[in-house]
Amino acid sequence: MAEEEPRIGVFICHCGVNIGGVVNIPEVVKYAKTLPNVAYAEANIYTCSEAGLTSIRENIKKQGLNRVIVASCTPRTHEPLFRSACREAGINHYLFEMANIREQCSWVHQHQQERATEKAKDLVRMAAARATWLEPQEEPELEIKDTSLVVGGGIAGLTAALSLANQGFKVYLIEKDPELGGNLRKLNKLYPTMQDTRDILEPALKAVKSSDKIETLLSTTVSDVKGYVGNFKVTLAKGEEKRDVDVGTIVVACGAAAYTPPKGLYQYGEYPNIMTQMQLDEILREDKVKKAPERVVMIQCVGARKGEIRAMDLAGFPKSDTARLLAKILRAKKEEGWPYCSKICCMNAIKNSILVKEKFPQADVMILYGDVRVYKEYEDFYSQAREAQVKFVKHIEEIPPEITQTPEGRLAVVAYDALSGQEIRLPCDWVVLSTPMIPHKEEVLLARLLKIPISSDGFLMEAHVKLRPVDTQMDGIFLAGAASGPKDVPESIVSAKAAAARAGTLMANKKMSTEALTSVVNEDECIGCGLCEEICVYGAHYVEEGVSHTIAALCRGCGACAAECPRRAISMQHYSDEQILSQVKAALTGES
Amino acid sequence: MEAAKLEQKEFEPTILAFCCNWCSYAGADLAGTSRFEYPTNVRIIRVMCSGRLDPTFILSAFRWGADGVLITGCHPGDCHYVQGNYMMERRFGFLKEAMDQLGIEPERLRLEWISAGEGEKFAALIRDTTQKIKQLGPNPLKTA
Numbered sequence: 001m002a003e004e005e006p007r008i009g010v011f012i013c014h015c016g017v018n019i020g021g022v023v024n025i026p027e028v029v030k031y032a033k034t035l036p037n038v039a040y041a042e043a044n045i046y047t048c049s050e051a052g053l054t055s056i057r058e059n060i061k062k063q064g065l066n067r068v069i070v071a072s073c074t075p076r077t078h079e080p081l082f083r084s085a086c087r088e089a090g091i092n093h094y095l096f097e098m099a100n101i102r103e104q105c106s107w108v109h110q111h112q113q114e115r116a117t118e119k120a121k122d123l124v125r126m127a128a129a130r131a132t133w134l135e136p137q138e139e140p141e142l143e144i145k146d147t148s149l150v151v152g153g154g155i156a157g158l159t160a161a162l163s164l165a166n167q168g169f170k171v172y173l174i175e176k177d178p179e180l181g182g183n184l185r186k187l188n189k190l191y192p193t194m195q196d197t198r199d200i201l202e203p204a205l206k207a208v209k210s211s212d213k214i215e216t217l218l219s220t221t222v223s224d225v226k227g228y229v230g231n232f233k234v235t236l237a238k239g240e241e242k243r244d245v246d247v248g249t250i251v252v253a254c255g256a257a258a259y260t261p262p263k264g265l266y267q268y269g270e271y272p273n274i275m276t277q278m279q280l281d282e283i284l285r286e287d288k289v290k291k292a293p294e295r296v297v298m299i300q301c302v303g304a305r306k307g308e309i310r311a312m313d314l315a316g317f318p319k320s321d322t323a324r325l326l327a328k329i330l331r332a333k334k335e336e337g338w339p340y341c342s343k344i345c346c347m348n349a350i351k352n353s354i355l356v357k358e359k360f361p362q363a364d365v366m367i368l369y370g371d372v373r374v375y376k377e378y379e380d381f382y383s384q385a386r387e388a389q390v391k392f393v394k395h396i397e398e399i400p401p402e403i404t405q406t407p408e409g410r411l412a413v414v415a416y417d418a419l420s421g422q423e424i425r426l427p428c429d430w431v432v433l434s435t436p437m438i439p440h441k442e443e444v445l446l447a448r449l450l451k452i453p454i455s456s457d458g459f460l461m462e463a464h465v466k467l468r469p470v471d472t473q474m475d476g477i478f479l480a481g482a483a484s485g486p487k488d489v490p491e492s493i494v495s496a497k498a499a500a501a502r503a504g505t506l507m508a509n510k511k512m513s514t515e516a517l518t519s520v521v522n523e524d525e526c527i528g529c530g531l532c533e534e535i536c537v538y539g540a541h542y543v544e545e546g547v548s549h550t551i552a553a554l555c556r557g558c559g560a561c562a563a564e565c566p567r568r569a570i571s572m573q574h575y576s577d578e579q580i581l582s583q584v585k586a587a588l589t590g591e592s
Numbered sequence: 593m594e595a596a597k598l599e600q601k602e603f604e605p606t607i608l609a610f611c612c613n614w615c616s617y618a619g620a621d622l623a624g625t626s627r628f629e630y631p632t633n634v635r636i637i638r639v640m641c642s643g644r645l646d647p648t649f650i651l652s653a654f655r656w657g658a659d660g661v662l663i664t665g666c667h668p669g670d671c672h673y674v675q676g677n678y679m680m681e682r683r684f685g686f687l688k689e690a691m692d693q694l695g696i697e698p699e700r701l702r703l704e705w706i707s708a709g710e711g712e713k714f715a716a717l718i719r720d721t722t723q724k725i726k727q728l729g730p731n732p733l734k735t736a
Contacts, residue, residue, distance in 0.1 A: 074621045075638070076613070103624030104636055108715065115632040122635055456669055473672050517640065537674045558673035559644030563683070568646075575639060580649055587608055587635040588656040 006132045007039040009065035010124060011056055013047040013072035015102055020045075022106035024117040028071070031121045035128045039063055047072050053085045060089035067091075067131040071099035071124050092136030094516065094574055099127040122587060129586035133579045137516035140552050144230035144476075145248030146170065146507045151222060151446070154182020155489055156481020156496040157253035158204040163500035164251070165213035169507055172245050173208065174220040174236060176442070180205055182255050186278060188285035190489055191351035192381040197285075200489065221442070225250075225449045226539075228553040229476030229512065249476045249503035252450065252460060253496060254443055256482035259303045259338065259435040266302055266433055267403040271411060274403060274431045276302075277348050284355055292360045293429035297413045298349050299401055300369040304436035306337035340457045342436030342486040346373050349434045350381055353390040365390045366426065368415055370397035394418040403431055437486040450477055451538055459485045470499040473556070475514065478502050517557030517574050519550045525569035532561035532570060605659035605725040607634045609718075610649070612642045614672035615707050616664035622711030630718040633725075634662070641665070643676025647687050650701065654691070657734045660700045660725040662717070667705040677705070697728055 010032040014020030025043045032041035040063040044052040047070050059065060068091065070082045075098040083093035101120040109116035146169050150161045153175030161173040179185065187197045208214050217236060224235035230248045237243075258278040263269035268276075275283070277298075283289060346369075353365045369392060374382045386392070394417070395401065401415035406427055413426040439458040447454050452472045455461040460483045463471040470478050480496035481487060487495065506512060519532075519540070528546035540554035541561060548570075562570040562577070571577065585591060611617035617638050623630070639645065642665030653661050663684065665677040681703065688698040702721060706714050 074617075074624075076618060076621060100621075100636070103621040105632075107624035107627055108629055109632050110627065110629065112632055119632045119635070126635065126637070451674060453671055453674055454669060456667060461670070535679065556673055558641040558676045559639065560641065560673065560676050560679050563644055563646040564679065572644065575644060577646065577649075580637065580639065580644075581652060583637050584608065584649060584653050584658075585656055587637070588606060588653065588658050 004066055006037040006067050007063070007065050008035075008037050008067040008069060008128055008131050009056070009059055009063060010035075010038055010041040010069045010071065010128070011047050011052065012041065012043050012101075012124070013052070013070065014043060014045050015072060015106075016046065019072065019102050019106040019120075022110055022113050022116050023101060023120045024113070027117055028101075028120050028124060032071075032124050032128070035125055037067075037132050038128055039065060048078055048081060053081070056082070056085045057089040060086070060091055065091070067095050067097070067134060069097045069099060069124065069127045069131055071101045071120065071127065073102040074098075074100050074104075094137040095131070095134050097127045097131045097134060099123040125590070126583045126586045129582040129591075130579050133576065133582050134574075137573055139513040139516050141511055141513045142228070142230045142553055144507050144510055144512060145246060146510070147172070147245075147247045148249045148251060148503055148507065149174070149232070149234055149245060149247040150251045150253055150480075152182065152253035152255055152481070152483070153177070153180035153216070153218075154253060154255045154481060154492070155184050155200065155204065156255065156483075156487075156492040157182070157251070158208055159493050159496035160251045160253055160480045160500045160503075161214050162204065162207055162211065163497050164504060165211045167500070167504045167508070169213065169504065171214045172217060172236075172247065173214050174217045174222070176219065176221050178219050180208065180216065180218070183258070183278075184489070186282055186285075188281040189351065189355065191347045192378060192384075194351070194355075222446060222449055228551075229474070229506070229514070231553075232476065248507050249478065250450070251478050251480050251496075251499045251503055252446065252452075252472075252483050253480040253499075254440060254446060254460075254483045256437040256459070256486060257440050259438045261303055261433060261435060266299065266400065266431070268433065271403065271405050273411060273429060274433070276433050276435050277345070277352055278435075280352050280356075280430075280432050284352070284359070289359075291429075293356075293363050295364040295366070295426065295428040296353075296356055296430045296432060297411075297426050297428045298353060298365070298367045298432040298434060299413070300345060300349060300367065300372075300434045301341075301397065302433040302435050303337045304342050304345065304434075305340065305370070338436050338438055338457065340436070340486075341373060342438075343373065344486055344488045345434040345436060347378050347381060347488070349432070350374070350378075350385045350390070352432065353385050354388055357385075357388045357390060366428075367392050368395045368401060368413070370394070393424070395424075396421075437482055443483065450474060452477065455485075457485065459483065470495055470502055475512070476503075476506060514553065515557065517572065518552045518555040519557075519559070519561050520571050520573060521548045521550055522569045522571065523547050525567045527567055527569075529566065531564055531566065535564055536561055603726060603730060605633050605722065605730070606657065607660040607662060607718075607721060607725060608653050608658045609634050609636045609662040609664060610642065610645055611636050611638055611706075612665045612672070612676075613638055613640050615666035615670060615705075616642075616714070618708035619664075619706040619710045619714040622708065623715040624711075626711045628712055628715035630715045631722040633722045634718050641671070641673045641676035642680040643671075643673060645680055645683070647683050647690070650687055651690070651694075654694075654696050654700070654731060654733060657731055658700075659728070659731045660702070660721055662721055663701070663703045664706045664714075664717075665703075667707055670705075670707065695732055697732075699728060700725065700731065 481492035
């Protein structure tokens with residue numbers, strides 16, 4: 001407990017009728033005043049309004065408060081606001097605590113008003129117990145190097161590199177292939193403008209080449225990452241050749257691959273002229289068609305929106321807990337197919353169907369689909385295909401179409417029409433499989449090196465899907481393009497510019513402060529067993545001269561080390577044993 | 593017999609739920625924003641990661657009279673801290689064994705994965721857990 005006698009102020013929010021309509025707020029205020037260490041309690045109509053915030057600031061001074069509790073909504077949205085009110089009134093913002101009496105009380109117990117009031121009292125008591133144990137924390141400040149590393153030279157990587165260079169930062173752009181351009185090199189035209197991919201790619205390549213801020217390294221991969229935001233030391237590998245670069249930020253633009261069905265799925269690889277949309281793009285782009293097709297059948301959602309994630313072969317990856325565990329989950333899931341909608345395939349099929357129609361007006365083009373998912377202006381694009389006489393046939397997806405070869409050497413697709421329920425037999429010349437964008441196998445390894453979690457779909461995971469879509473859980477590492485999930489070219493460009501802006505903001509500020517939720521080792525208790533060093537995925541612990549130490553900048557504050565430490569020698573700042581146990585006790589015994 | 597039945601009907605368990613900041617706490621919030629109702633018996637404690645949960649927190653909760661304890665975290669593979677949830681899962685196994693030896697029914701402790709998008713699952717979990725703990729009756733340590 002802090003040296004100073006705790007004086008807690010409790011501000012209880014009506015949130016209009018959201019809380020006040022269910023919970024008896026005056027009763028909770030009265031109760032709060034009886035709690036130990038609570039010096040002041042009041043109700044507010046909206047604590048988050050200017051009037052509410054002013055009241056917090058004024059009462060901190062008037063009542064001599066040194067702890068503040070707001071009982072209102074979820075800390076996930078409003079904690080930063082109340083914390084800054086505390087800071088403005090001169091209280092360290094780690095001395096602030098919230099009781100969530102809206103999302104986790106009034107909104108879920110609307111028809112149990114008395115019991116909701118009792119629960120709200122318990123939640124306030126738990127918050128007061130924790131607040132008593134809170135301690136002020138200093139947020140460490142870090143220097144940020146003004147150099148960035150962009151991993152991946154597809155359109156997202158090129159865009160991010162250019163954007164960063166234009167902001168005046170030095171950029172290392174690395175690409176695993178011997179050439180820049182990524183998937184765009186293989187594609188033909190882009191929907192819905194039908195622009196040639198070269199129109200987009202060539203200017204970007206030229207600009208990157210002529211920039212004196214960008215150093216491009218081809219056939220190069222990341223082999224090791226050390227350090228933390230502002231001070232990453234990245235080891236790059238080109239074959240046997242290794243090179244270290246020091247960067248302040250990292251933009252991951254490693255992209256996605258087109259799923260290639262295994263031999264035999266939809267008879268792929270068994271007969272000629274069964275191809276993926278990506279292969280059709282290449283054929284059209286290179287103008288390699290020998291004989292005009294009479295009929296083309298496209299099949300949607302091949303290996304997408306089916307079953308669960310496909311097992312990845314992790315052979316050859318370093319043996320570590322993460323890789324092994326990941327392999328275990330991935331293997332346990334069903335083979336063949338990815339669970340998600342890849343979102344670009346409908347438009348891509350429509351694009352290629354229109355292009356085939358333009359090139360071979362006599363050809364009959366059919367698209368077998370389960371659902372057509374075209375959004376925003378692509379609805380018009382769909383109509384455009386309908387007008388061009390492309391036939392959309394809804395088939396029963398649960399019965400996968402079978403493809404056979406006719407005696408004349410043509411192909412025949414046998415499917416079930418969803419409207420009539422009848423079997424349909426479609427002799428054709430090309431079968432085009434619309435397959436999803438899937439994560440590169442290398443992403444798993446990269447994710448491990450960068451300590452970024454992988455989503456259940458297998459892509460790199462953003463820090464928050466809505467609020468922080470290009471940030472990662474690791475400060476200073478950002479995601480651009482399809483690394484975080486299927487994206488088309490405009491979306492990849494947008495996310496690349498967003499990622500470059502986020503990285504640029506950090507570097508332009510030259511300094512940043514990080515949350516003080518780090519582990520602290522009690523050196524008198526530590527026996528130097530090294531368990532913390534072994535389990536920390538961030539490498540934030542090291543044992544030296546028989547005692548463990550924390551590298552605060554690397555620690556993300558998960559607290560696994562504190563839970564595992566056999567000597568209980570590790571404490572988590574802001575989530576200490578005392579702070580958590582005081583809440584447990586307050587919840588169960590009525591003591592605060 | 594009738595009296596015993598009545599008594600059981602009136603038993604309102606106290607259940608403690610540990611939620612991780614990134615997934616299950618957000619899932620509980622979503623249950624709220626979606627107005628999915630559930631019994632009032634649960635009290636939530638927020639931690640950054642389920643991997644933070646020292647087994648003594650759970651055993652202390654039972655010692656202080658919790659009728660049930662729920663540990664919730666991110667789905668396998670989704671952990672914000674890469675593998676904290678796996679560490680909790682490992683502790684969960686021996687916690688259950690320890691409870692059994694201490695004479696506390698292991699069913700009083702549950703481990704569930706809730707994502708930030710699973711508000712309905714969270715509400716259903718609280719309904720189900722409350723009902724199961726009601727059937728089990730009060731924590732035996734309280735009457736011992």
